[in-house]
Amino acid sequence: MTQPLDILTETPSQTAGPYVHIGCIPTFAGVEGVYPEDLGLSPISDGARGEVITIRGSVYDGTGWALRDAMMESWQPDAAGLFPGQDGADPKVSGFCRFAADKDSGEFTLRTVKPGPVPLRHGGLQAPHIALWIVARGINIGLSTRIYFEDEDNSGDMLLNRIEQRPRADTLIARKTGEGEYRFDIRLQGEGETVFLDM
Amino acid sequence: MSETAPLMPRRREVHPVPYDPDYKTSVVRSPKQALLSLESTLIEETGPVFGHDLLGPLDNNLIYNFTQGAAPAVGERIRVHGRVLDETGRAVPNTLVEVWQANAGGRYRHVKDTYFAPLDPNFGGCGRTITDENGYYEFMTIRPGAYPWPNRANDWRPMHIHFSIFGSGFGQRLISQMYFQGDPLIDLCPIVNTIKDRGQIDRLVAPLDMQNSRGMDYIAYKFDIVLRGRRQTMFENKPEGM
Numbered sequence: 231m232t233q234p235l236d237i238l239t240e241t242p243s244q245t246a247g248p249y250v251h252i253g254c255i256p257t258f259a260g261v262e263g264v265y266p267e268d269l270g271l272s273p274i275s276d277g278a279r280g281e282v283i284t285i286r287g288s289v290y291d292g293t294g295w296a297l298r299d300a301m302m303e304s305w306q307p308d309a310a311g312l313f314p315g316q317d318g319a320d321p322k323v324s325g326f327c328r329f330a331a332d333k334d335s336g337e338f339t340l341r342t343v344k345p346g347p348v349p350l351r352h353g354g355l356q357a358p359h360i361a362l363w364i365v366a367r368g369i370n371i372g373l374s375t376r377i378y379f380e381d382e383d384n385s386g387d388m389l390l391n392r393i394e395q396r397p398r399a400d401t402l403i404a405r406k407t408g409e410g411e412y413r414f415d416i417r418l419q420g421e422g423e424t425v426f427l428d429m
Numbered sequence: 430m431s432e433t434a435p436l437m438p439r440r441r442e443v444h445p446v447p448y449d450p451d452y453k454t455s456v457v458r459s460p461k462q463a464l465l466s467l468e469s470t471l472i473e474e475t476g477p478v479f480g481h482d483l484l485g486p487l488d489n490n491l492i493y494n495f496t497q498g499a500a501p502a503v504g505e506r507i508r509v510h511g512r513v514l515d516e517t518g519r520a521v522p523n524t525l526v527e528v529w530q531a532n533a534g535g536r537y538r539h540v541k542d543t544y545f546a547p548l549d550p551n552f553g554g555c556g557r558t559i560t561d562e563n564g565y566y567e568f569m570t571i572r573p574g575a576y577p578w579p580n581r582a583n584d585w586r587p588m589h590i591h592f593s594i595f596g597s598g599f600g601q602r603l604i605s606q607m608y609f610q611g612d613p614l615i616d617l618c619p620i621v622n623t624i625k626d627r628g629q630i631d632r633l634v635a636p637l638d639m640q641n642s643r644g645m646d647y648i649a650y651k652f653d654i655v656l657r658g659r660r661q662t663m664f665e666n667k668p669e670g671m
């Protein structure tokens with residue numbers, strides 16, 4: 231016999247289901263008046279430092295169909311790479327956003343500031359990135375990925391360099407489509423499948 | 430600085446399988462490639478913070494929050510309460526817990542729910558609260574009805590409440606569902622059965638808690654939640670990765 235480890239087990243996930251909006255963004259579901267406004271409407275407020283950008287995309291299933299029911303959350307630092315609560319962080323950047331695929335087209339839009347690079351625990355910098363979490367009916371445990379940017383220097387990024395099949399790293403890089411505009415599509419399964427993270 | 434200590438790796442075997450043909454929608458929505466597993470970094474170890482000032486007085490009372498106190502929802506009055514802990518057994522204080530559910534007839538107030546059970550004009554179906562300094566939370570609500578759903582020809586969801594929990598780091602983010610002790614539909618549900626470990630399914634089934642019920646008012650169910658923990662160590666001087 232040994233001493234017990236006394237480590238608890240995480241509660242198992244269950245799918246967010248098709249009605250996740252009721253709980254997380256009730257106005258989108260048609261539930262009005264319970265809260266003054268939905269949580270996480272924008273990750274920035276007026277006057278946030280840095281470049282304001284818009285990222286558009288869709289979440290595609292294994293048949294190439296864009297999900298109409300996906301809900302996403304993003305989390306990021308400010309333009310200087312500082313998270314809320316860190317010394318000197320931009321008070322106009324909450325860093326957190328919730329958004330849904332459009333009910334008709336499946337397209338989502340994230341308007342934010344471009345994040346700065348973030349240090350690693352033991353030195354070195356990670357290329358600018360936004361964390362993205364995706365839930366929907368049929369997704370049994372939320373999927374985590376990252377948005378990097380085509381017009382940044384991603385060559386030294388620890389995570390991107392750990393992807394063995396180099397073309398797959400491109401699935402994490404938003405394409406520049408115009409001034410301050412990017413495209414980031416997510417493919418849940420099959421050809422061009424997005425790299426999902428376990429971190 | 431414990432707020433940014435590395436997260437314990439997620440034990441994927443305690444979670445549902447992503448691909449399960451009995452839950453048909455998962456067939457085309459489950460990644461086929463392996464996940465990329467790495468030690469957590471700052472973006473997973475930090476997360477949004479929500480203050481208690483976010484909350485309105487009825488936010489955790491689903492019986493009354495849709496009408497802002499004017500009229501109660503129809504259904505069996507229940508209280509759901511419990512604690513949010515992490516894998517190390519420590520309370521997770523000041524963390525946002527959101528819930529959503531069907532009404533007593535099994536109908537959701539959602540533009541896409543077309544089940545012919547009636548809407549309750551006094552029930553919205555969402556609520557939220559923030560854990561106290563000991564990780565404790567509670568809701569008042571009505572017992573949600575079971576409902577049929579398009580999967581196999583005759584699949585029914587057991588009575589359930591959806592839960593969304595944040596934790597202190599974005600990598601702890603979790604959405605799950607609470608079931609009710611004794612519901613015979615639990616064992617038949619393909620969504621429940623995406624979890625292959627019977628013991629893990631049991632952890633989603635809230636026991637009837639008569640000691641915390643109130644006579645002539647409500648019955649209680651207890652539902653504790655465990656989030657990923659953070660590693661405790663002074664040895665953090667090794668280079669990352671390779």
Ligand SMILES: [Fe+3]
Nearest residue numbers: 247586589591
């Ligand atoms: Fe449900």
